Amino acid sequence: MTLVHTTVRILRQLRHDRRTIGLLIVVPVLLLTLLYYMFQDQKQVFNSVALIMLGIFPFIIMFLVTSIAMLRERTTGTLERLLTTPLRRTDLLFGYGIAFGVAAAIQATVASLVAYWLFDLNTAGSQALVILIAVTNAVLGVALGLLASAFARTEFQAVQFMPIVALPQILLCGLFVARDQMAAWLEALSNVLPLTYAVEALQEVGAHPDPTATMWRDLGIVAGAVVLALVLASLTLRRRTP
Amino acid sequence: MIEVIDLVVDRGKRTVLNGFSCSVPTGSVTGLLGPSGSGKTTLMRAIVGVQIVRSGSVKVLGLEAGSAALRHKIGYLTQAPSVYADLTVRENARYFASLYGQSAAQADQIVANVGLAGAAHQLVDDLSGGQRSRASLVCALIGRPEVLVLDEPTVGQDPVLRDELWEQFRALAADGTTILVSSHVMDEANRCDRLLLIREGELIADDTPAAVKASAGTDDLDKAFLALIRRHGESASDPEGVRS
Numbered sequence: 001m002t003l004v005h006t007t008v009r010i011l012r013q014l015r016h017d018r019r020t021i022g023l024l025i026v027v028p029v030l031l032l033t034l035l036y037y038m039f040q041d042q043k044q045v046f047n048s049v050a051l052i053m054l055g056i057f058p059f060i061i062m063f064l065v066t067s068i069a070m071l072r073e074r075t076t077g078t079l080e081r082l083l084t085t086p087l088r089r090t091d092l093l094f095g096y097g098i099a100f101g102v103a104a105a106i107q108a109t110v111a112s113l114v115a116y117w118l119f120d121l122n123t124a125g126s127q128a129l130v131i132l133i134a135v136t137n138a139v140l141g142v143a144l145g146l147l148a149s150a151f152a153r154t155e156f157q158a159v160q161f162m163p164i165v166a167l168p169q170i171l172l173c174g175l176f177v178a179r180d181q182m183a184a185w186l187e188a189l190s191n192v193l194p195l196t197y198a199v200e201a202l203q204e205v206g207a208h209p210d211p212t213a214t215m216w217r218d219l220g221i222v223a224g225a226v227v228l229a230l231v232l233a234s235l236t237l238r239r240r241t242p
Numbered sequence: 243m244i245e246v247i248d249l250v251v252d253r254g255k256r257t258v259l260n261g262f263s264c265s266v267p268t269g270s271v272t273g274l275l276g277p278s279g280s281g282k283t284t285l286m287r288a289i290v291g292v293q294i295v296r297s298g299s300v301k302v303l304g305l306e307a308g309s310a311a312l313r314h315k316i317g318y319l320t321q322a323p324s325v326y327a328d329l330t331v332r333e334n335a336r337y338f339a340s341l342y343g344q345s346a347a348q349a350d351q352i353v354a355n356v357g358l359a360g361a362a363h364q365l366v367d368d369l370s371g372g373q374r375s376r377a378s379l380v381c382a383l384i385g386r387p388e389v390l391v392l393d394e395p396t397v398g399q400d401p402v403l404r405d406e407l408w409e410q411f412r413a414l415a416a417d418g419t420t421i422l423v424s425s426h427v428m429d430e431a432n433r434c435d436r437l438l439l440i441r442e443g444e445l446i447a448d449d450t451p452a453a454v455k456a457s458a459g460t461d462d463l464d465k466a467f468l469a470l471i472r473r474h475g476e477s478a479s480d481p482e483g484v485r486s
Contacts, residue, residue: 001340001343002340002341005337005340005341006337009326009329009333009337012329013328013329016328016329016365017328076322076324076326076327077320077322077323077324078324078325080292080320080324081320081324081381081382082341083292084290084291084292084313084316084318085313085338085342085385086310086313086314086341086342086343087341239291239292239308240291240292240293240294240308241292241293241294242253242254242294
C-alpha cells in the first residue's frame with residue numbers, strides 16, 4: 001500500500017507544479033517541430049530520425065527530472081525522514097518509477113500524436129507500439145536518474161550525470177553511425193547500453209507492419225535494465241549516512 | 243527508554259561524540275541542551291538510526307537503533323523542516339499518515355492540534371517559517387509514536403503556540419511517550435523532567451532541572467549551565483581529573 005500512496009504523493013507534487021507539466025508536454029513537441037522543418041524535403045530522413053527521437057526525448061527529460069526530484073528529497077531532509085518511517089526503499093523507488101512513468105505516458109502520447117497527425121510520420125508498425133517503447137524508455141530514464149542521484153551531493157553534480165549517462169548511449173545507439181560500422185570495441189560497448197535496444201525496437205516498428213521477435217526481445221532487455229537499475233538504486237540508498 | 247552507551251561518532255574528520263553515554267527514561271520529556279555544534283543533532287540522528295556510528299551501542303525500547311521494528315514506533319523531527327514544499331499541509335500529513343497505516347481523519351486531527359487547521363489547504367512553500375516547522379512537526383507526531391525525537395521543535399514559534407505545543411508534549415509523555423527534545427530556550431528547559439547538557443560532545447549534566455539548579459547554587463538555568471560548564475572545564479584541565 002505504501003507504494004500506491006508514494007506514487008500518488010509524487011503525482012500530487014507534479015500536479016502542483018503546472019509549469020513543469022507544461023514543459024514536459026510542450027518541449028518534445030517543439031523539438032519535433034524543429035526536426036520537421038529541418039528535414040522538410042527529406043521525408044525518409046525525418047521518418048527515421050523522428051521515430052528514434054520519440055524514444056530519446058522522454059529518456060533524457062525523465063532522467064533529468066528524476067535525478068533532480070530525488071536529489072531534492074535528499075537535500076530537503078524528506079528522504080532522511082522517510083527512511084525513519086516504515087516505508088520500504090523499493091516502494092519509494094518504484095513509486096518514482098510508476099509516477100514518472102505515468103507522466104511519460106502522457107508526454108509520449110501527445111508527442112507521437114503530433115508526429116503522426118501533424119507531421120505525417122510514417123511507420124510500418126503501429127503507433128501504440130511506438131508509445132509503448134517510448135514509455136518504457138522514459139521509465140529507463142527514471143530508473144537511471146534515481147541510480148545516478150545516489151552519486152550526486154548537489155544539483156551541479158546531478159545535472160552532469162546527464163552527459164555521462166545519457167549522451168554516450170545516444171551517440172552509440174546507431175543513430176549517428178550504424179552499429180556494425182563502428183570499431184569493434186565501440187560496438188561491444190553499445191551492446192551493453194540499454195538505449196541501443198530501445199532504438200533497435202523502434203526501428204523494428206518503423207520497418208515491419210507486425211511486432212517482430214527482435215522488437216519484443218529488445219523491449220524485454222530495456223525492461224530488465226529498468227528493474228536492474230531500480231534494484232541497484234535501492235541498494236545504494238543507505239538508511240545510515242555519515 | 244533510550245539507552246546510549248559509549249557512542250563514538252565521526253562526522254567528516256571531526257569526532258563529534260567520543261564515548262558518549264546517556265539514558266532517556268520512558269514516559270518523560272528529556273531536554274537536550276547545548277550550544278550549536280555540541281553534538282545534539284548527531285546524537286538524535288544516532289537514536290533514530292540514520293547516523294553512521296563508529297562504535298558503541300544505541301538501544302531504543304530495547305531494540306537496536308534503526309532496526310525495522312522501531313520504524314513504526316519512532317517519530318523524528320529534523321531541525322530544518324522536512325516536508326514537501328510543493329504539497330499542501332494536509333497532503334503532507336495524509337501521506338506520512340499513510341506510511342504508518344493511519345487514516346486521513348487522524349492526519350487532519352493532528353494538523354488541527356498544532357494550530358494549522360486554517361492553513362491545511364495551503365502549499366507548504368507559501369507558509370511562514372513557524373508554520374512550516376509546525377507542518378514538519380505534524381509529520382513526526384502522526385504515527386502516534388512511542389518515542390519522539392524532536393530537534394528544536396519550537397524555534398520561531400509564537401509564545402502562545404509554543405506554550406500549547408509544550409502542553410501537548412507533556413500530555414503525550416503522561417500517556418507514556420518517551421520524548422527527547424533539543425532546545426536553545428531555557429524557559430523550555432524548565433518544563434522538562436530531565437535535562438541532558440552537552441558541550442563539545444561531552445555530557446556535562448544529566449539531572450532534573452531543579453537538581454541542576456541546586457548543584458550550581460542558582461535559580462537561573464542559564465547561570466547554572468555556565469557554572470557547570472566552567473566547573474567541568476576546570477576538572478578537565480586538572481591533571482588529577484581522569485577525563486579526556
